[in-house]
Amino acid sequence: MSAEERSNFSNKISAVKQDNPSPKNENKKKDKRDRRSNHKKNKASVRIREKGSQHFVSSTVSEEKSLTNPTKSKKRKISASGQEDIVERRNRKNDFLGINDLDWSEVQVPESTFVADEENLSGFLCLEEVDNVHVEYEETATKGNTIKFKKVHSDQYPSKRIKNNASAKPEEPLPASESLKYYDLDNFDEKNLKNSTIPGDSESRSNPQSTENSEQEENDVPQIEVDQASNTIEKKYQDNKHINITMESASKEPEKVNIDAWEKFNLSSDILDGLRSLNFSAPTPIQENALPFGLSGRDVVGTAETGSGKTLAFGIPILDYIIKNRGSNVKGQLTGLILTPTRELAIQIKEHLINMSKSGAIKIIAVVGGMAIQKQKRLLAKLPNIIVATPGRLWELLSENDDYLQNIRHIKHLVLDEADRMLETGHFKELNHILTVLSQSRQNTSDWNEDKIITENLQGPSRQTFIFSATLDSSLKENLKRRNNKPRKVESESKGTMAELMQRLEFNDPDPVFIDITPKESVVETLQESKIECLTKDKDLYAYYFITRYPGRTLIFVNSIDAIRRLVPIMKLLNIEVYGLHAQMQQRQRLKNLDRFKQNPKAVMVASDVAARGLDIPLVEHVIHYQLPHSGDIYVHRSGRTARARREGISLMLCSPEELSLYRKILGKLKKVDDIPNFPIDAGIINSMKQRINLAKQIDQEEHKLQKSSHDDGWLKKAAEEFGVELHEDLLKIKDGGDNEGLRNNQHNKKDRIRSLKAQLKELLSQQLIPRGVSTKYLTSGIVRDLADRLLDEPSHNSQIMGVKKTKATEDLKSKSTKKRKKFSI
């Protein structure tokens, strides 16, 4: 990145800071509160600067002030000097453009971490800008604040305004706060956006969809602060957790990497630049094997271990094709469609491809559920080069707009990433519809459809297909060979299977290339697998033991959302920095939690299998299967979140007696002959942890009961109100009036008890953990191991546990599991 680019980038970031100025000391708290509430109320802010000159128009809409006086109807024009003029209302309707008709263009933020990051912050799906736009808005009693846009040429700005702004010295760069141009589209209410009407406060508060974490989310919009001296961005969340991101690559020149190993593929210079900037000196084995075919236009079905670089195995051929065929007579610009099973994965792939093709200026968008649909419509209408989508949202958009349908039929590349997952419930129906739309011989498709879709008999251009996953069945190879290019009627027993999918996909290639380089045991060589056999009731204890004994980024997989809802609060009580991730959370909260997890090297994430596939979270050290997965494939994908890109990692199964059959099933599927080794446990430490975990569980249970009774009462009261009946106090669990003092006291007692339990736990957590059986008084007397030995053992100690050497779980597993591996018989 050039010095100029770096400076622009810094300016943009610092502009965010200046938009939310630091509060003065005396009013710090109040200002912060106001700022947050303004963030909610000022749902949109548009900063538009005329390119190439020093005058600008800016507008911050949805002011609280104007909302309090809705009867005033005046039109304010924001002048180039930044000053407001009251102008006469004129009927200039036709001069104005709809918000979607403006030339929005995405702001390429050059730091990869920051791109992903920024996207998750403050509601941005991405930063966008538009130049040369005149903004007017008016306040009306009926519609609230309405904003209008008009495209202008730079010479249309009256010279008076330049004079007005003369003191700003045109040659000087704009102050940082004025150089940011963004439009926070995701914070708009979609319905209002259509009319370019700015939503009022009440609309943003009454979100009927508001589900889990919505309140927390609303109040938890992080503030970004930039310290340019130390080159760090600080994200401040309301819960006072700060995250610092060092803008390493923004300040340092990227090292020159030798990329000779890529030369044989004859890639475009933009792609080579991308590889160089990402420090990818050589292709990974799957890339080495798949690229020659992918680049020559062959259909490729590829399977390779998790974290082995499959994204670029299909991504590079698509990007390279777009760059090399620019300007050729391809209808529209839309060239590639990549379908993935999860939203986070789609966003990640989009980022990865953007980072790869920065200098190629390829338009790549993500179309996923849970994010603003209006924005996705606008981006779709602009014909991006590549769409990365989840089938549900894409189908929703395709089915309501014929133009999108027509465009999508002309794609040149179709990718099904994690193809096997997409056959599972919840994805297959939409995928089926999309494949029907893409079908080049649609006249024959009625056999395949449950809900017949009326389609035209259009012959689209030929299309290259990529199918990738870490877990594709090898029988597919046979299936691929047997298939011919004509679609066949699918036997009922193969419906919804990979076999059906292979027949549904209209490969160009009579003989698609099948590349299988998965290791014999399906998991990566650098992954160390282990297990702890324990009772279900003790799983919390063992999980706590592991994450306290081995602090490091840890992903804990569970089989149910309820388990996440139980585990996260317990771990929070134990002072663990823990986040949840599951499908019932609001999408923004999902992204935010993922973002926080990515930034904090000691964080723990408790997740459902929504995080099992594809997510490339840097440096996840441990994966814990709190509950065993139901299939060997899920085990492979979950475990694959660690030990990526040739790094080491550990996977730990907490296996209860009831899960033994599942355990056998997993081992059978993975064709393992050896039993998975037991993870070594320090009995002294685990015993000393029991009191903490029991207290945390007790507090959680008590709080849950209390919450449940007030929730039940709330529901009863509401129902009684709606039916207009009087509610007898005896029906309420928490009596808030009347003479039943005993019961009221009972509730108070419960609260007191919770407070006292919390105080006990706090006291325990404030002390360093002393392994049970170790005496701090008599340093050499110990049942398990004495403290003197422990303290003398090593100079580096785990800060939370007294006298315990700071080791990595992988080291302990290697060195301590000395017992010979048992043969495992199924």
Ligand SMILES: Nc1ncnc2c1ncn2[C@@H]1O[C@H](COP(=O)(O)OP(=O)(O)OP(=O)(O)O)[C@@H](O)[C@H]1O
């Ligand atoms: N040639 C390369 N050299 C070094 N690192 C690479 C290379 N190609 C990809 N990577 C990095 O390897 C990591 C894993 O890549 P990717 O996410 O594509 O793996 P994957 O095989 O799709 O994994 P999964 O099966 O879990 O989806 C990423 O961080 C990516 O940036």
